[in-house]
Amino acid sequence: MGDPSATPPPELPLPSARVLLVGVLALVAVVFLPTLWFGFVYDDHWTLLANGFLRCPEELALLLQPEATARHVPDASRPVAVAFDVLSVQLLGARPVPHHVLSLALHVGCTAALAWWLRRRGVAAIDTAVVAAIFGTLAIHAEVVAVVSYREDLLACGLGLLAMIAADAAARDGTTGRARALALGATAGLAALACGAKLSAVTLGVIWPVTARLGPGSPLPRWRAPTVALLLGTALALAQQQHVLGGLSPYEAQAGIHAAGFSRAAVLAASVQIHLGYVQQMLLPLGLSPEYVDAPGSWRDAATLMGAAGFGLALAHAIAVRRSRPLWTAVAITTVLAWLPTANLVPMPNMRADRFAYGPSVLVAVGLGAALLSAGRALAQRVGVPAARLAPALAFVVLQGAFAQTAASAYKNDARLWEVALQRAPESARAHALLGELAIATLRRGGEDEGDPVVWARAQAHCLRALALAPGDALPHLCAARLAVARKQWSAAHASFEAALDRARAREDRILMALASVTLDVPELPYAERIARVDALLARALREFPYASEVAAAGGRLLHRLGRPAQALALYQRARKLRPERWDVALWGLELALDLGDAAAALTLWERGEDLWSEADPKLVDAARSRVYDAQRLFADSPPLEPLPLIDLLPELPPDHDLR
Amino acid sequence: MIIRKFCAVLVFVAFAIAVGGMACSNTVQPLDNADETDGAT
Structure with missing residues (x-):
């Protein structure tokens, strides 16, 4: 040649x-x-x-x-x-x-x-x-x-x-x-x-x-x-x-x-x-x-x-x-x-x-x-x-x-990827930890019922194996923390998220937000202490990861829970910009409108989000639909608790858009 | 004529690759659970 x-x-x-x-x-x-x-x-x-x-x-x-x-x-x-x-x-x-x-x-x-x-x-x-x-x-x-x-x-x-x-x-x-x-x-x-x-x-x-x-x-x-x-x-x-x-x-x-x-x-x-x-x-x-x-x-x-x-x-x-x-x-x-x-x-x-x-x-x-x-x-x-x-x-x-x-x-997809990874590299703590997280995600989607005991066992086995293989890595502790959250064991989850954060070498954003969410539910801590810790974690996450969509979305949800609607809306808007395809953020904005008693804004958001709801969890969409309907029936004429530009969360539909 | 033969060779090679791919593929059980890890690597 x-x-x-x-x-x-x-x-x-x-x-x-x-x-x-x-x-x-x-x-x-x-x-x-x-x-x-x-x-x-x-x-x-x-x-x-x-x-x-x-x-x-x-x-x-x-x-x-x-x-x-x-x-x-x-x-x-x-x-x-x-x-x-x-x-x-x-x-x-x-x-x-x-x-x-x-x-x-x-x-x-x-x-x-x-x-x-x-x-x-x-x-x-x-x-x-x-x-x-x-x-x-x-x-x-x-x-x-x-x-x-x-x-x-x-x-x-x-x-x-x-x-x-x-x-x-x-x-x-x-x-x-x-x-x-x-x-x-x-x-x-x-x-x-x-x-x-x-x-x-x-x-x-x-x-x-x-x-x-x-x-x-x-x-x-x-x-x-x-x-x-x-x-x-x-x-x-x-x-x-x-x-x-x-x-x-x-x-x-x-x-x-x-x-x-x-x-x-x-x-x-x-x-x-x-x-x-x-x-x-x-x-x-x-x-x-x-x-x-x-x-x-x-x-x-x-x-x-x-x-x-x-x-x-x-x-x-x-x-x-x-x-x-x-x-x-x-x-x-x-x-x-x-x-x-x-x-x-x-x-x-x-x-x-x-x-x-x-x-x-x-x-x-x-x-x-x-x-x-x-x-x-x-x-x-x-x-x-x-x-x-x-x-x-x-x-x-x-x-x-x-x-x-x-x-x-x-x-083809993450589940197959990590299954194959585990077949090829059975000693991979990362593969075990991520398969554990995938199993836990399956349980989460199952709703409030107990879930398949086999999936619970798989999740636990993967997390334990990951911890045994690489106790110094963040991912095994993250797996253990997610498992504890799925079991509603908030104190154990809190400890594992903190362990994961200590060991994380990069991409701490999702650990910070998960830790902040769990911190609000830790029974051992006085409520004022929990809020102070959440504020500190959220401030760190927003300062260090301003482009992480998860930080804005989860941060908005936390502030929503803490009763700070204006700050929550600002973060929801930021999350919408950083990842517009997230239907859950739009749904949380709709819930914020309902929580504030703004029936008109809720109805507008419901109508504007039509395309997003088709991607969303049907159970959550049904619940939101019922609440929007009740709001129109019960307090359509009452002024909202706090007037906010809530409808800006979703863009206005084109004039020729066919609403159901 | 040459182009036709060349195309036939290409189709044969592509077919052989597809058959070979199926033959040497390890069966991975299709997993019904979803595939969202939110980027944890």
């Missing part, structure tokens, strides 16, 4: 390069098509649904300031990805299907960008199509494509590939003067954007020059200036990161993450085995999982020693044969470079994740494509059938595509 003059043998008739590429892209889209009907899972709740910052496009400039970190904007360290999410949520709303369509389009776009890069390098059309098909169907990509919030990896990869295409343009002999300056500017800008989407693109400035000298394609003569442009773009992104975060690692503040608790030697030993696993999964996609348990490794383990020796020998061989096999040298060196940012050299919340393989797999796909085509050529020669040249590559694509569909099915 390194030789641009390589052409397919005349015996194998092929369609045009464009038809080949369109066909491959269609195949990639078909492989991941089932993901379009998946729900929101995993971090989607935190980064998309509950992230009120995405509903405040007027405050986008905040991403360039340290305030973004201070106000806990989710993923503030990835401003480009957050800006993209703002745009996508403004355009697509909060329904999962359009977001999955966008993720799939980005994956197909990355595949197209890879094909474009290779074609511009002079790689033959059939070779390009094979590499694109391999990259597009790799099973290890299932997580990135199926989980909406991981499109940061798609963005970083796509922008990184575009930066390399721009760098190629600037490095060609024919590009001079203004055109070259523009190409260099685009190179720097795209590199900065790629790093702004995710810092895993930070090694772009050292990856590209290796490919410019060694392939794929023929060497590019003027590689120095584009390299400087890539490094400048990267430096710009790092400077922005330093300015906003006060450090280069977004995880520096999370001192309690597991990788920070292990010794560096143990983490790096584990990292060798982790990367051995990545390579195995790219060749034979067994063992893909939504969850891996972080554990320290040892340099005395045979797997660590043999893995390190294998990597070392492969790299040494690649460097030794750089003149005779430059493409192998390029693939080996650039794959190592692409994996450096997630190689646990700095502590990360997850030591291993399938999504970390997305960017590096570009270069692996180039190497795999070359190897499979080489094997195919030998096979075609041996059997005398020209079409056999593509047989190994096609078999590999079928294998990867089949495993990709299987792996992606784990991400």
Whole structure:
């Protein structure tokens, strides 16, 4: 593949390069098509649904300031990805299907960008199509494509590939003067954007020059200036990161993450085995999982020693044969470079994740494509059938595509995701804790009756196991607290929420609000003390998490309970802005109107919320309907206890709206 | 003619992937309970 003059043998008739590429892209889209009907899972709740910052496009400039970190904007360290999410949520709303369509389009776009890069390098059309098909169907990509919030990896990869295409343009002999300056500017800008989407693109400035000298394609003569442009773009992104975060690692503040608790030697030993696993999964996609348990490794383990020796020998061989096999040298060196940012050299919340393989797999796909085509050529020669040249590559694509569909099915919804996670990683405290919470949520929806004893037992078992596995983590205590709330054991719930808050390393907003809600019901505390504590917790939550929709919603409900209607309404309005699809906030606003005796406002809100009630719990909607009816009958003419602009909570319906 | 053959190959590969996907899929019991964790990872 390194030789641009390589052409397919005349015996194998092929369609045009464009038809080949369109066909491959269609195949990639078909492989991941089932993901379009998946729900929101995993971090989607935190980064998309509950992230009120995405509903405040007027405050986008905040991403360039340290305030973004201070106000806990989710993923503030990835401003480009957050800006993209703002745009996508403004355009697509909060329904999962359009977001999955966008993720799939980005994956197909990355595949197209890879094909474009290779074609511009002079790689033959059939070779390009094979590499694109391999990259597009790799099973290890299932997580990135199926989980909406991981499109940061798609963005970083796509922008990184575009930066390399721009760098190629600037490095060609024919590009001079203004055109070259523009190409260099685009190179720097795209590199900065790629790093702004995710810092895993930070090694772009050292990856590209290796490919410019060694392939794929023929060497590019003027590689120095584009390299400087890539490094400048990267430096710009790092400077922005330093300015906003006060450090280069977004995880520096999370001192309690597991990788920070292990010794560096143990983490790096584990990292060798982790990367051995990545390579195995790219060749034979067994063992893909939504969850891996972080554990320290040892340099005395045979797997660590043999893995390190294998990597070392492969790299040494690649460097030794750089003149005779430059493409192998390029693939080996650039794959190592692409994996450096997630190689646990700095502590990360997850030591291993399938999504970390997305960017590096570009270069692996180039190497795999070359190897499979080489094997195919030998096979075609041996059997005398020209079409056999593509047989190994096609078999590999079928294998990867089949495993990709299987792996992606784990991400259909949260319940399935964490069930699969637990099957793959039975020692995962996180999986146990979240399955416990899911079981408790099922009990909550069951209403006031006792609930299924089997579900109670499952919930308790998961919470206890999670506590036994990771007593120092927040999630097991959160699980125990939710279980205690479901059992109406307020004191136990209070203690567990406090334990969870003490151990939380990030995302404390929902713990703070749950603790505040429970604090009001703790019998041991004097009532005045409870209110003082609630006020303190609410003030902290509002100060530290001004964009968390849950803080505004639950805070409004608490103030409503405490008899402060004006403050409650203000928070309900804030919650409506931060997450307008929440029907419960609209229903609470309606209840506030009824509690204040404002029958007219209640009726108006009831009518304006027609679309929201269809999503709501029918029992609650029925109760609200009865109360609105009673209010009209009993106190329609009485003045409200406190005149508030309650009807502003829901927008006015268009004049032609058909009310039932 | 070439394009037709190419499309046939693509359809065959897509079909093989779908069949393979079903064959190697571990059966995960469909879960009726809902999937809201409110982002706890």
